[in-house]
Amino acid sequence: MPDTRIYLSPPDVGDLERKLLLEAFDSNWVAPVGPDLDAFEAQVAELIGVRHAVALSSGTAALHLALVAAGVRHGDTVLVPSFTFAATANAVMYLGARPVFIDSTADSWNVDPALVVEELRRRCAKGKPPRAVIAVDMYGQCADYGPLLDACDRYGVALIEDAAEALGASYRQKPAGSFGLAGILSFNGNKIITTGGGGMLVTDDDRTAARTRHLATQAREPLPYYEHRAVGYNYRLSNLLAAVGRGQLQRLGSMIAARRETGRYYRAALGDLPGLSFMPIAGYGESNWWLTCLLVDAERFGASRDRILERLATHDIEARPTWKPMHLQPVFSDCVRRGGDVSAGLFRRGLCLPSGSALSDHDRERVVDVVRAVAAEQKG
Template sequence: MTEPRIYLSPPDVTDVERKLLLEAFDSNWVAPVGPDLDAFEARCAELVGVRHAVALSSGTAALHLALIAAGVRRGDTVLVPSFTFAATANAVMYLGARPVFLDSTPESWNVDPQILADELRGRAVRGQLPRAVITVDMYGQCADYRPILEACDRYGVPLIEDAAEALGATYRDRPAGSFGLAGVLSFNGNKIVTTGGGGVLVTDDGSVASQVRHLSTQAREPVAHYEHRTVGYNYRLSNLLAAVGRGQLQRLPSMIEARRVTFEHYRAALGDLPGVSFLPVAGYGVPNWWLTCLLVGSPATRDRILAGLAREDIEARPTWKPMHLQPAYRDCVMRGGAVSADLFHRGLCLPSGSALTGHDRDRVVAAVRSVAAEQEG
């Protein structure tokens, strides 16, 4: 019998989510308002440790509105890590602003705080400070926020935390998403918690939350007729999807633990292979273990492993291709670049879903070791 396909990070849903979804459906709260939406937002704010949360149609929508709240306008500059998914940079471009890309640190694969501080210092001297800084918590591990916040505060530049991959992670015992002007969470289908799509903006700033909530509902004014004093967006999350999210959040601790077990299993089973190293776990926090990522000896080896996994019907992917190597962003400024380029050329992500079985993990390990054995032979 053919073995079933193993996916990289599929949704992990149970009767908990089904029950809440059907209850919301039966109540007829199917529009982008309702008690499940309110409860989902309240729980997200509680988990992140902030006062406000606004549930939106995607993490990208949350980034877009966070940048508006930070005052980003056409012609502005925003500092952005190069090693990230395209949505981080795309949201900057939506506003006619320009990203300046920064390299990563090999110690955590997140943005290098020293490069960020140097860039802010140089721009301050030239009178060209960016309108905002975006950080990204890569693969479920927080960036190093102490020096980052010090640099942003020194020059009065607002920080937006793209914590799309990091719900449940911590930095010095403080939850991911709680840093800066606003944090962004994603509930896309491949994230540790999913609503089938969606995102949340989290913030301690009530005025930011109010502005984002207003803009996300087409910026309609609170009058009887349809009055619009500014351009808005159709960005709210539906009550039905929020019901699914409420069930997922109930199970977040167990899903984090399942992914941690998978990371430890892969590290123990593959860590002895020549040239193999895993995403370092920074001493300043605890990740949510969203994806298990590793580096191998060369780009050719990485590609052989991906091909070997594909032959066994196992989904795996390269790590993010940095933005400064993307054709769409070829004209943007890049500071550094060697680290993030190497992370892409030698990096891959292994199946890490929270419903992954021991047998699934063994299949992945066997496929990787088989490629390694071919090379040795």
């Protein structure tokens, strides 16, 4: 029997999620309201240690509404890591604001706090402070929030945490998602837990939570007829998907453990190959090991990152380059950036290996065998 395709980070759902979904279906709570939605929000808020959680249709919707809560308007600037997925910057553009792209550090792959501080100081000295700063927790590892929070507090600028990839991670023993004005989670199909789609805004700020709920339900006023005093959005998560999320949340610990074991396996099995280096593990927190990523030094390894990708693909194994920085994206070519060499290098040499929580020992062996075969070819 031929081997099946190995995906990068597929959904990992089972009998518990199916049971909860069918119970929600049978209860007829299928709209974006219901007991599972309320319970899912309460459970996530408790896990992260915040007062409020608002379940939404996507992590991008959560980013959009977090920026609205921060007061971002047309013509404003927002500091955004260049090394991230496009949704982080797209949400800024939705509001007619402009992202200013900030480079990463080589020792964590997250946004460089020193560059953020420098840009805040420079812009505030000119009387043109950015309206907000977005930090992204890359590949399940938190950004360095100590200096970021200090700088944002000093200059009176809102900090938003894009923790789309980081549920279950922590920074100095404080959960991902709990930093700044609001945290953003994603439950897309490839994330650490999934609802098939969806996301969440989490916050300790009462006003932010209330405004998010209001805008996410078309900004309908609490009247017996339909009245709207602001433009709203159809952004709420359905009760059915929340039921799936509740089942996933119960398995979060075991799924993180499985991804951690996969990351350690890859490091042990490939760490001796010259020219391969794995994403650094920051000493200030715990990653959720969403994806295991490495860098390929083509000269030392004997083959490029793209050669490894090609060989994996021929063996029906999905792997991907790391994020292409936003300052290199055609759509953002006219945006201001600070630095960029680090994130450009991470993209040029970076590789994400299959890391799903249901990955079998045989699957991991297949991945390792292909990578080692590429290395052996060059020596031969």
